[in-house]
Amino acid sequence: MRVTISVEQVRSEWVRRIEEVSGQDVMACYHCGKCSAGCPAAEAMDLLPNQIIRLVQLGQVERALESQTIWYCAACQTCYARCPKGVDLPRLMEALRELAMQKRGDHLEIARLDVQALAEFPQQAFIAGFRKYTT
């Protein structure tokens, strides 16, 4: 598999937008791995949280947007609580979700939700889910 890393990609408009929307300097991460080690949803993910931020550091935004990882993030803030550099990874994940949805549409089709689930679930589950998975 051929991967191209260039200054143009690392300093691309995508990366600039991600940093602006997340308010984070992605270069602050030095890959200690505490985020990935503590992430309770990591086993559902294809890429680990620190691998996502590594992709963004290298300007490989498309691969990050294609991951399942950003959708399995529950915004539990464990990574942010433990990051020794104070990188707000939940905000980065949110920026990536928003960018992915701008490009490819909503991650959840509300009209196709199970009606029985609608009756059983507490509404805060839907409000939060809709806000994370739709534009």
Next chain:
Amino acid sequence: MRYFYFPGCTLETKAVGFNRSAKEAAGALGVELVTLPEWNCCGATFPLSTDNVLDLAGPARNLVSTAEAGGDTLAVACATCFNVLRRTNHFLRKHPDTLEKLNAFLERPQPYAGQVEVRHLLDIFVHDVGLEAIRRRAVPGLGGLRVAAYYGCMLLRPADEIALDDPERPGIMDELLAALGAEVVDYPHRGECCGAYLTVKSPEASMPMSYRILSAAGRAGAQVLATACPLCQFNLDWLQARLRQQYASYQPLPVMYFTQLMGLAFGLDPAGYGFEQHYVDPRPALAQAGVLGGIRSP
């Protein structure tokens, strides 16, 4: 003691038992919770993109309503609402430009200046009422019922904004439960995510997350898990039917709200506490410990 109280959507519908037991337990401790007039949905998740100002308007409206009603504190039972309101308040205090924009948008008689304090009921009960007063009021008490306190994410993180307890080793709910006469059970994973909204689209992702919490509490000897969030309560309760299918040795564990346990400890009538809505019925475990209906078995 009197506080304006924010119930949130779920407490008024799917989690009425939490709402009712919270207000009654508070009342038994001399705390009057006055539902904030014209409160609105907090949004259920704190908006994490820096340009998402509109999603702050909902929670901010509750803060300015509290100030308008003459309150300096907004008391919250639901951990998620607490987290959203508190983080919103913190953000607005730190970003006066955003606050100015929101004030212009909300068009209230007085602009909000960050003067309201958002506090969780655990904080109010333990620090304003005090453990001693709770201990005295806990008659008949919980009779040594073995309870594992589950904090989840929203009560704890980010710690500098939420500032309720130690994010890695919390104890405030444990202290309250001990004062109620429970035998508090220590176990790992008490501050880990149950899966939250992941269950809406991917319940299979929430399953191992909830399983870790429930099985650790069960192995530590808990008869009941206590929680402060309707979404945690739902995930940890509703998922157990699937956990029983997935994990051969899984033993069911009832998941209750800490305020339901308070009501029971104070001898209040649990009729409106919603035990019959739980997927894993807590009543057998409660009856076994002799704490159902406020009547202690001899």
